[in-house]
Amino acid sequence: MGGQVGRRTWAIPEGFLPERLHGRGRELESHEAACLLNAGDADAHVKLTVFFADREPAGPYQVTVPARRTLHLRFDDLRDPEPIPRATDYASLVESDVPIVVQHTRLDARQADTALLSTIAFAGD
C-alpha cells in the first residue's frame, strides 16, 4: 500500500447544492461530495473551510479520516458550525495534518435524469 500518498492542502473552486426536487432516496438526491482517501497509517484530522461570493468563509468543519480508510463527505450533511445554503455558489478548502487525496463529485437530480461531474481537486503545496 501507499504510505504517504497525497498532499495536505486541497482546493475545490466549484460548489453548488441544487434545490431538493426529487424524492428518490438519499443516494439519488442532488448532492456534492468531497471524497477523501487516507492511504497512510496515521489518522488524518481534516479541516474544511467553505468560501462564498459575498460573505466571510464558514467553518472550519472538522472530520477525521482513519488510517487506511476513505470518507465520502457530503456537503449537505455539514451542520457544525452551520449548514451550507442551497442554490448558492460556494468553494471549499480542505486541510489535513497528514497527506490525503481529494476528489470532488456532484450528482445533479434537478431533471428527470441525473447528471454527474467529478474531478480530482487541486493539490496545493
Place this chain on the structure above:
Amino acid sequence: MGGQVGRRTWAIPEGFLPERLHGRGRELESHEAACLLNAGDADAHVKLTVFFADREPAGPYQVTVPARRTLHLRFDDLRDPEPIPRATDYASLVESDVPIVVQHTRLDARQADTALLSTIAFAGD
C-alpha cells in the same frame, strides 16, 4: 485557512457555449463557467483571454475576486470587450496577480435533461 493556495496562470482548452434552447431560467440554461477561488488575504485582479480556431484572441476580460471569496464566472455573461459567440469552439487563459484556483464547468441543456462536465483547469507555472 489557506493563505496563498493556487497558481497565477490557468488554462482551459475546452470551451463551447451551446445555443440557447430551453427556457428553464438562468440556472438551468446552457452555460460554461470558470469557478475562481481566492483563499488568500489579498484581492485577486484577474485577466481572461479567449482563444479561437481561426481568429486572434479576444480580451482581456477583467474581473476582481476579493480576498477570501469565490467567483463563479459565466462565460456567457462576458460583454467587455466583446461577447463570446455561441456554437463556436474556444479556449481560455486565466491570469491573476495573486495565487487562485480555477475549475471549469459546463452545463449542457440542449437535450431534455442536462449534462454536466467539470475539471480543475491546468495550472501553469
Place this chain on the structure above:
Amino acid sequence: MGGQVGRRTWAIPEGFLPERLHGRGRELESHEAACLLNAGDADAHVKLTVFFADREPAGPYQVTVPARRTLHLRFDDLRDPEPIPRATDYASLVESDVPIVVQHTRLDARQADTALLSTIAFAGD
C-alpha cells in the same frame, strides 16, 4: 512515442458501483473503470488496493498492462481476492513497477439515461 510517460503511484478517492438496474448489455451497464495507459516499452505489473469507510483494505488485485498497450479495467470485474461490493463507498490506489497514466471513469445507468464522469487520477510521487 512517449517512452516513460507517467507515474508509478495513482489514487482515485471516488468509488461507487451502483446496483445493477438496467439490462442493456455489458457496455451500458453501470460500471466504474480505471483506464491504464502504458506508453513505454516494458510491461507494467500493477497492484490495485481498494479502501473502504469501515474495514481494512481489500487486495492487492494484480494485473499486467503490456508494453505499448492500454487496459480499461472495470472494477466490477475484479474477483481475486474478492469482488467489490455494490452500493458501497470505496477508493483505490494503483501502484505500478514502471510509469503509467491512470484515468477514472464512471458510467451510471440507474436512471433512464446514463450519466458519465471522468478525471485523470491523482499522480503520487
Place this chain on the structure above:
Amino acid sequence: MGGQVGRRTWAIPEGFLPERLHGRGRELESHEAACLLNAGDADAHVKLTVFFADREPAGPYQVTVPARRTLHLRFDDLRDPEPIPRATDYASLVESDVPIVVQHTRLDARQADTALLSTIAFAGD
C-alpha cells in the same frame, strides 16, 4: 497573454467512440475530442499516437495548432494513417514541439439524452 503555457507531452488513457446511433447532426453525435490550446507565439506541430488493448499503436497522426489558436480535434475525424475503430477501448498520447495544454471531452449520445465527461489530460514531463 500566456506565452509558453503548458507542456510538450500529454496522455489520455480513456478513449471510446460509441457506435453512431442518433441522427442529430455532427455537433450532437457521439464523439471524443482532444481540445488543444496553443497560447504561445509559435505554431505547435503535434503528433498523436493511439494505443489499443491488443495490437500495436496507430499513428502518428499529425496536426498543426497555429500560434494563439485552439484546435478541438475530434478522434472520429482522424483518417491518416487509419480511422479509429468504434466500440473499441483506446488511449492516446499527444506530443508537441512547443508547450500546449490538452483537455479531453466525450459526448455520449447512445441514450435519448446526451452525457458528457471532461478532464485536463495528464501532463508528462
